[in-house]
Amino acid sequence: MNRQIETLYHDGPPSTEKIGEFIQNNRFPLIEPGHVTFVFRGQADEVNLRRWISGLSTAQPMQVLEGTDLWVLRMELPDKSRFEYKFEVVRDGNRDLVLDELNDVQASDPFGSNSVCQGHGYKRPAWTLPDPETRKGSLTGFQMYSEAFESQRDIQVYLPARFRKSRNYPLLVVHDGADYLHYADFQTVLDNLIHRLEIPAMVVAMTQSPDRLVEYTGDQRHARFIGDELLRELNAKLPLIDSNNARGLMGASLGAVASLHTARQYPNRFGQLLLQSGSFAFSDLGKHQKGPIFDPVVRFVNEYRKNPFALAEKIYMSCGVYESLIYENRSLVPLLQAQGMQVKYEEARDAHNWENWRDRLRNGLSWIFPGPLWMVYE
């Protein structure tokens, strides 16, 4: 049992006042080396912890403490882990998913908010937070017509601080750019890493698909849009370095699949790839079990696994160890390395979410676009 809860029960079942003090004086969930204890307070027929960790059951029942309305669950959690969760509260046969009211730390994604469990030793990286000393870049944007999609597309563009039209910049194209901005503090991260000289000043073009489940799953139209139409438009509008090595392409989840697929259709047009938690589903034998959306992904990944070749000069890949995709990502690394590409692969004790992807950006971006910090002292 957790030490704070043992103390609470030191003199037998606690009074309402003592429970109030317990809630007031602790931060939740209760974190200790190697373990975490979740606490929910309220009347219910049943309370479950719902968390998105692969390998463990999605819902884990919590136990009510004798003589109280406190529900607790203590579980093993390796240090520096981080994952997102909600409580499933059952009352009169109704099941509601609710945030942990005792925990202020939350994360958002396009589907809403989750409570965040930060295990012992996890600390949000300082470079993901606004720094008053950092010079800020700016966001602008434009619309373009895609012949491949036969529709208008919105492109957001990040310009670094002290942007000059007379200089030429590296280019990074980002899938789900608006989500990176909203959920992964992407602009703050870019500002900070550029200011610290850990990456060079660069132009970042951000796309956002209206139908990513189709367009990001091995769609030839998408590859043409990114690898051909968008690049042409960006080169016409912005001062960019005309070199494959100065061009990067990145994405997370299906965005990583779309990046790899585009790189396969246009080998080495993007010299740098950053692939986070890629949904690189494949099958060695028989049909995959991931559902029909993944049919084109599996087809594409299987084809590439059968006939691999060098797609880029450098690749950074990351995946959370609490993701079901860890198997697919680990499998892809040696295949890519064997093609002579420089591949850096990292795992984190995290799951399939935007803050995991945010926390890996420094290592990823500085790997594909190393900054001049060794030689430059401003």
Add this chain to the structure above:
Amino acid sequence: MVMQILLGPQNPVPNLKQAVDRINSDGPVVVISAGWRDSEGEIDELRDITGRSLEDLKLYQRAEEVFSNEPALHELHRERQDKLRELQRLYRIRLAPTITAARKLMRTRAEPELLRLEQRAAITQLRALDAHHLRRIRGIHLNFNERRSALEVPSAQIQRDEVHSLVKNAGLILIPGGHVAVLLNRIRLFGLDQLLAQKPVIAWSAGAMAMSERIVLFHHAAPQGKRDAELLDAGLGIVRRRVLLPHAGSRLDWRNRRRMALFSRRFSPAACSTLDNGSMIQLDNGRVIASSGSSIVTRTGRKRVLAKT
């Protein structure tokens, strides 16, 4: 008396104006912003801060022009840079095991009398390697200078004369930071080494590093992992017996006392002096006469405020 002032980075709070006021020179002020490379000459912000009329020497742009007009000189320059790069690679191969051994000895436990001598020997080896590297670099520069003097390079001579004339007539030279190797290279290319020693100079960050005898590259918190400090080149030698460390607060791992102690002892007898935002070191003919906001790294890896001498 020739006064020089060294400053830390000018972001977020510049102290350049105080330094300019302290030197109190009426003559023209020229800027060497070659370390900014493509952004060389964008000195409006410096004009606003100093409130003075400034002229940039544009050494980076002049060098590009000279190289395009004088292909033989360009080829010679490229050859030297290739050699320096290759030598740096070879130096790193030797540096890695030497510094690893020194670091292990700094943290190992043993009989104090035995250990002290082994530690001292390891640091001596490290210093010997750095000294050897510097000799090799000087040899490459010497060879370049000899071969260059045999070349007929009229457009380079015209540019050099113009630059020298501007510097001679200047009452104050400002040398901002930036890419330290590019900055040093362009200063040398136009033969300003000796001239700058005779002029009032305010230099900051990479500009200050270029003024010293040895240029040491360092960063203990680089995103792709810790990297050991490397000797890059000899500097202009105007500031003596100092290894200058801009951004020391954020670039050095002060919590790791052993690492910092090794850093200090490796470059001794030169004092490793920090230059952070707000730092100011005032020199008279290359000797420190006053300082504020700067510290030195002690033999035990601590910070000690640099006292007025």
